[in-house]
Amino acid sequence: MxxxxxxxxxxxxxxxxxxxxxxxxxxxxxxxxxxxxxxxxxxxxxxxxxxxxxxxxxxxxxxxxxxxxxxxxxxxxxxxxxxxxxxxxxxxxxxxxxxxxxxxxxxxxxxxxxxxxxxxxxxxxxxxxxxxxxxxxxxxxxxxxxxxxxxxxxxxxxxxxxxxxxxxxxxxxxxxxxxxxxxxxxxxxxxxTAETAKLMENTFRTVNIALANEVAMISETLGINAWEVIELANKHPRVNIHSPGPGVGGHCIPVDPWFIVEKAPEESQLIRMSLEKNHSMPAFTVNRIFNILGGEKGFKICLLGATYKANTDDIRESPTFDIVRLLEKENQVTLYDPHVNEYSEKDLYDCCESCDLLVLLVDHQQFKDIDYLKLHKIMKKPQLFDTKNFINRKSVTELGFSYHLLGDGSLKD
Ligand SMILES: NC(=O)c1ccc[n+]([C@@H]2O[C@H](COP(=O)([O-])OP(=O)(O)OC[C@H]3O[C@@H](n4cnc5c(N)ncnc54)[C@H](O)[C@@H]3O)[C@@H](O)[C@H]2O)c1
Structure with a gap:
């Protein structure tokens, strides 16, 4: 055949x-x-x-x-x-x-x-x-x-x-x-039915991620840690809230639910709002970056991760590029990703040389193995913003980093 x-x-x-x-x-x-x-x-x-x-x-x-x-x-x-x-x-x-x-x-x-x-x-x-x-x-x-x-x-x-x-x-x-x-x-x-079932699978995840992002925003306002809130809420046997982040990418989460909205716009308000909430996360992340830096221009910022997902080379619809666009107007931005040729030509440590802030956008396994002591020595200001709750907070703060976490209002910027 x-x-x-x-x-x-x-x-x-x-x-x-x-x-x-x-x-x-x-x-x-x-x-x-x-x-x-x-x-x-x-x-x-x-x-x-x-x-x-x-x-x-x-x-x-x-x-x-x-x-x-x-x-x-x-x-x-x-x-x-x-x-x-x-x-x-x-x-x-x-x-x-x-x-x-x-x-x-x-x-x-x-x-x-x-x-x-x-x-x-x-x-x-x-x-x-x-x-x-x-x-x-x-x-x-x-x-x-x-x-x-x-x-x-x-x-x-x-x-x-x-x-x-x-x-x-x-x-x-x-x-x-x-x-x-x-x-x-x-x-x-x-x-x-098959077409709609496929779209509802992705829509379920879109709405759930939007909820997690909303928990992050609420927690920052309330002065508590969204990651702990979600972890504890998920101890309930019938609750499974996803994780917040700097935005969503690929096709399934940010794109596919629009196909439902297109066919039944009046009936799909919740889906539309969820899509918009997720779409707003790069701007929310950039606002946090400006808060940490104490200003909006003249800084050198190194971003870790170009893909929309950990441990892949897929950069389609990645929120990283929205973040780059928003930051680079008035700042110097470097981007490093070991999975993407274009962003791995330069060594990670060269990208971080004399920068004011390191922002982790993607939880690639390789970022666990970074020599943070070396980074501490070469950065202008040893500041780290973790948008995925991925970096070991205790070990980097012991090295002298000031550590910030998306969704954690208990840490002061
Ligand atoms: N990538 C995923 O993880 C994933 C998961 C589930 C579903 N899907 C769905 O599967 C479909 C394909 O996704 P993908 O990620 O493989 O897309 P892709 O962009 O990686 O690949 C699509 C390919 O089709 C080719 N193409 C376009 N028009 C063509 C034509 N007329 N004749 C021959 N080739 C043509 C393009 O050049 C491209 O290589 C999409 O509808 C996507 O939503 C993707």
């Missing part, structure tokens, strides 16, 4: 590799020439635990154009535009690109995260022809992806999945296909 995977990004590459490892003939398609070239010369353009080993044992071929296949899987991006409306350009163009290759009995699967109704109302009419009807002559299914960057291969294998078919027969066929590697349960439903 031949599988054609459209979109070779964070989802498409691991999915293609997984199917290749199960003996399927896989062709991967992307419009980015550098991605196609890299894959064909056996260099993966993304970093993911265990992926390059699996790929070197089970490589797949990449191409700029689709080919005849039995299964087509669309994994292209679905960003939002400046008005927070979904931009389905890539889904539409990928559907148009594969339409000429679809034949009787093929199976088309949309994995991209999309607003409710997209599979039926947008993709289906592009793929259908006079003598080739969806649900009759070929199958069309939405199979949302829920893997987490940094642990994708493991989650591809173990997560439960949903197959939302425009017909039940299609969903059952897709279930059989994914059963080749999925060890979790696979549930069968209709396409719109």
């Amino acid at each position: 031949k599988i054609c995977i459209i979109g070779l990004g964070y989802i498409g590459i691991p999915t293609a590799t997984m199917f290749a490892s199960k003996g399927y003939e896989v062709i991967g398609v992307d419009i980015r020439e550098n991605v196609v070239k890299a894959i064909n010369s056996k260099h993966l353009p993304i970093e993911e635990k265990g992926l390059s080993e699996l790929f070197s044992n089970h490589p797949f071929k990449a191409s700029l154009t689709p080919e005849i296949a039995d299964v087509f899987i669309i994994c292209v991006g679905t960003p939002t535009d400046e008005n927070r409306k979904v931009d389905l350009t890539a889904v539409i163009s990928a559907s148009r690109d594969i339409a000429p290759y679809i034949k009787r009995n093929d199976l088309v699967i949309l994995e991209s995260t999309v607003p409710p109704g997209t599979t039926n109302d947008i993709v289906l009419p592009i793929l259908e022809k006079e003598n080739l009807k969806a649900g009759v002559d070929f199958n069309l299914v939405h199979s949302p992806e829920r893997v987490i960057p940094g642990n994708m291969l493991q989650e591809l294998l173990s997560n439960d999945r949903i197959m939302g078919g425009i017909t039940r027969e299609g969903a059952v066929r897709a279930k059989e296909l994914y059963s080749s590697f999925v060890k979790g349960q696979i549930y069968v439903t209709d396409a719109k």
Whole structure:
């Protein structure tokens, strides 16, 4: 059986590799020439635990154009535009690109995260022809992806999945296909329910993180430590408040819930407010930075972490860049991230040389191993602002650092 995977990004590459490892003939398609070239010369353009080993044992071929296949899987991006409306350009163009290759009995699967109704109302009419009807002559299914960057291969294998078919027969066929590697349960439903279920998973997390961010703001006003408040509240057997932070990034948390707001704006006020609360965190963080510094200009600030998540190289929608934009107008800002080539060319200690404040934005494991004694010696002012409750407060204060924590109103800036 031949599988054609459209979109070779964070989802498409691991999915293609997984199917290749199960003996399927896989062709991967992307419009980015550098991605196609890299894959064909056996260099993966993304970093993911265990992926390059699996790929070197089970490589797949990449191409700029689709080919005849039995299964087509669309994994292209679905960003939002400046008005927070979904931009389905890539889904539409990928559907148009594969339409000429679809034949009787093929199976088309949309994995991209999309607003409710997209599979039926947008993709289906592009793929259908006079003598080739969806649900009759070929199958069309939405199979949302829920893997987490940094642990994708493991989650591809173990997560439960949903197959939302425009017909039940299609969903059952897709279930059989994914059963080749999925060890979790696979549930069968209709396409719109699958689209909405995926969005509600991310929305749940968006709202929960917004609540944690609100706890941080409240705690700063009340003069208490939000991290301790949350830790103690979570001792309740049915409470699980997430953690606050300097903002959210990636696609799932800051972007996907807008797809629900777009479809039902009146009914989704709580979701909208949560999105806006999370979006306000970079500005809140910068305000705290100015409080610590005792001013807004003329400082040298070193930021640790460019990604939106620990121990990955993914910088999409990362709040770090909003923070950089707000700070660098009138300050000198350096950014260091061991996972991102562009921000690891300069040594961490060079970045911190004579700076007034070190701000930890991402809890990368490497930041545990920093030589804080050395930093203390080279910084102009040994001040540290931890936005993730990640640095050992006692050990850095013993070295002479002044330590500040996002959400902790019990420490004076
Ligand atoms: N990354 C995640 O952790 C994650 C998790 C769950 C769901 N998703 C969803 O999966 C989808 C894909 O996400 P991603 O992170 O892999 O995106 P990505 O941006 O990493 O990759 C998308 C790829 O599609 C390519 N592309 C765009 N138009 C194309 C076309 N017409 N033909 C061929 N290739 C085309 C792009 O060049 C890019 O390489 C999105 O809808 C996203 O919301 C992502």
